[in-house]
Amino acid sequence: MVATEEARQTVKEVSGEYKYGFVTEIDTEKAPKGLNEDVIRFISAKKKEPEWLLDWRLKAYDKWLTMEEPKWAMVNYPEIDFQDIYFYAAPKSSEDGPKSLDEVDPELLRVYEKLGISLKEQEVLAGVAVDIVFDSVSVATTFRKKLKEAGIIFCSISEAAHDYPELMRKYLGSVVPVMDNYYSALNSAVFTDGTFVYIPKGVRCPMELSTYFRINEANTGQFERTIIIADEGSYVSYLEGCTAPQRDENQLHAAVVELVTHDDAEIKYSTVQNWYPGDKDGKGGIYNFVTKRGACRGKNSKISWTQVETGSAITWKYPSCLLIGDNSVGEFYSVAITNNHQQADTGTKMIHIGNNTSSTIISKGISAGKSEATYRGLVKVMAGAENARNFTQCDSLLIGAQCGAHTVPYIEIKNPTAQVEHEATTSKISDEQLFYCLQRGLDVEDSVTLIVNGFCKDVMKHLPMEFAVEAQKLLGISLEGSVG
Amino acid sequence: MLEIKNLRVTVGGKEILKGLNLTINDGEVHAIMGPNGAGKSTLSYAISGKDGYEVTEGSVFYNGKDLLAMDPNERAGEGLFLGFQYPVEIPGVSNMNFLRTALNSQRRYQGAPEVKAVDFLKLIRAKAKELDVDPEMLKRDVNVGFSGGEKKRNEMVQMAVLDPSMAILDETDSGLDIDALRIVADGINRLRGQDKSILLITHYQRLLDYVVPDFVHVLADGRIVKTGTKDLALQLEAKGYAGLGIAENAA
Secondary structure (H helix, E strand, O other): OOHHHHHHHHHHHHOOOOOOOOOOOOOEEEOOEOOOHHHHHHHHHHOOOOHHHHHHHHHHHHHHHOOOOOOOOOOOOOOOOHHHOEOOEEEHHHOOOOOOHHHOOHHHHHHHHHOOOOHHHHHHHOOOEEEEEEOOEEEEEOOHHHHHHOOOEEEEHHHHHHHOHHHHHHHOOOOOOHHHOHHHHHHHHHOOOOEEEEEOOOOEOOOOEEEEEEOOOOOEOEOOEEEEEEOOOOEEEEEEEEEOOOOOOOEEEOOEEEEEEOOOOEEEEEEEEEOOOOOOOOOOOEEEEEEEEEEEOOOOOEEEEEEEEOOOOEEEEOOEEEEOOOOOEEEEEEEEEEOOOOEEEEEEEEEEOOOOOEEEEEEEEEEOOOOEEEEEEEEEEOOOOOOOEEEEEEEEEEOOOOOEEEEEEEEEEOOOOOEEEEEEEEEEOOHHHHHHHHHOOOOHHHHHHHHHHHHOHHHHOOOOHHHHHHHHHHHHHHOOOOOO | OEEEEEEEEEEOOEEEEEEEEEEEOOOOEEEEEOOOOOOHHHHHHHHHOOOOEEEEEEEEEEOOEEHHHOOHHHHHHOOEEEEOOOOOOEEEEEHHHHHHHHHHHHHHHOOOOOOOHHHHHHHHHHHHHHOOOOOHHHHOEEOOOOOHHHHHHHHHHHHHHHOOOEEEEEOOOOOOOHHHHHHHHHHHHHHHOOOOEEEEEOOOOOHHHHOOOOEEEEEEOOEEEEEEOHHHHHHHHHHHHHHOOOOOOOO
């Protein structure tokens, strides 16, 4: 496996600096700063949205005004001034909507090349259809034709609002209600793009679907809305990867992701999150307040979340599963790395509602520097859920003496037939392990990368191949300078 | 050539090595024996550069280079290999991956091109076969769940692949049954056949039946107190340290 070699290379390349910390000069069109009904109308008009969606947004906004920011997570940050944020910014060149890559602003394409995600290359090599969100507007979608032949819908959420209004109305907010939490309400009011996927009955999506998110404009919050529906007997694997250029101001990101599986359907959702974490002194970085939830509505259906979280100054994220259908399966595999002053409060919720439902949680937290990582998870078995099963494993790895790792498992069992297992460990990279690697010729960075990748193997093996390599590199980059 | 002069080493504030002198020429096999607590393992750690083994005086030069000025991985890159008394487990990292990363790290240090995946696979399979090691072991996580004997065999595979010019083997023979001992001895003799230098640290002379050393030293109370040939090891076996006038708990 070449991962650590590549990691070393990459570490050299960045030499301590965030690799993707560049800002691209592209004209953008912004809504005025701040949030009010006019801004929401502006966004809705820009997106040429139907009336019902504008109403839906405005109602969400009214509700948001009545809500309070959650304070229970183990994270600290200064109060967010929502009137000092741009809620809409779109690259101007997308106004007319490019039909193919040839019509895409060459400056944008250069950015993707810098990121190593050349679309043309991916088209040919990887067979990955990429729906790129640059700031807030999707500018390129590939492979759509091929997908269309299979009856698969893979488009931006704005297009879905135009072209598939019935599906949108049926599913928007059906898994994460507007009022679910403060940030889901905010997202519902101002979301600007994201991805919509529908896999029809009996179709196995022929390729991994992938969206790269990128926050570019200074002070622009990004509010994606993603909906993925897997109809009866269908299957889809969805990849989400993120990088953001370096800014001093904190940037707010509050996405909502809703997944629905019907009978015998499966969704595999994988994330590599590599947003700017702030500098060594904790200045700057992304605030990542995300609500991700999947509903296994059908019997024998399955939703699997796999995440590798290395970026963001603050992460607040609990990809969850509602196991409604009998025999449905929920999985959560997570690696969360925090370094320097990063704070992560992440975990999952597995809600067992149907009979014979099962869930697996494997969480690997790695803390270095002065960072704080918290696993927060809920396993809930409802009274009517017979024979529910859960297995949870939470492992924490500490690097250095100034970081913290916390595990906060909540277990609520209301049915006596449930079987729930919870295992947790906390360990440090031992001097013995480190010396063993050094004596064999590895330098300190490579040794740490190797040991940490080993620690995370149970999660990494669930990532699709093309993500696994990137993720392994990221582990090395994220932990650079944490030992020695 | 390894030259150790007047080496004094402190561990946790306590002086363990108290002015040790030792020269090992290319192609020589030296054995160091000694009672518990004499400083045998301390010597191997000080040469290889483990944290916490503080050199307060003296020097260690290898092929004219000052080892004490180097990081442990640089010393490895110079061709120094330490066979551990207690090989460490690294969960989730396969032997193959570990060893390939190690080999390529050393090659980079030496300015040599990295070994391609296919070539590495051939190399490690050949070495495993030479040493009569089950190739399945290469796929397992580094030392995780290995028996004592398997761990020591694994050290021999690593040594064979990394092909050091100077190997220090710290009680590699301890806890081995006779078959495993033969494998370990075979690994050492293969290295010896290529004119490499070897320092065997051992408690018992039985390994020396298979690997006949050029010199045998007795380490006691932080110094080498006696030097001889294989006969010295046999005398020790017959009479014990006390019989040779060496205090068992000198340290």
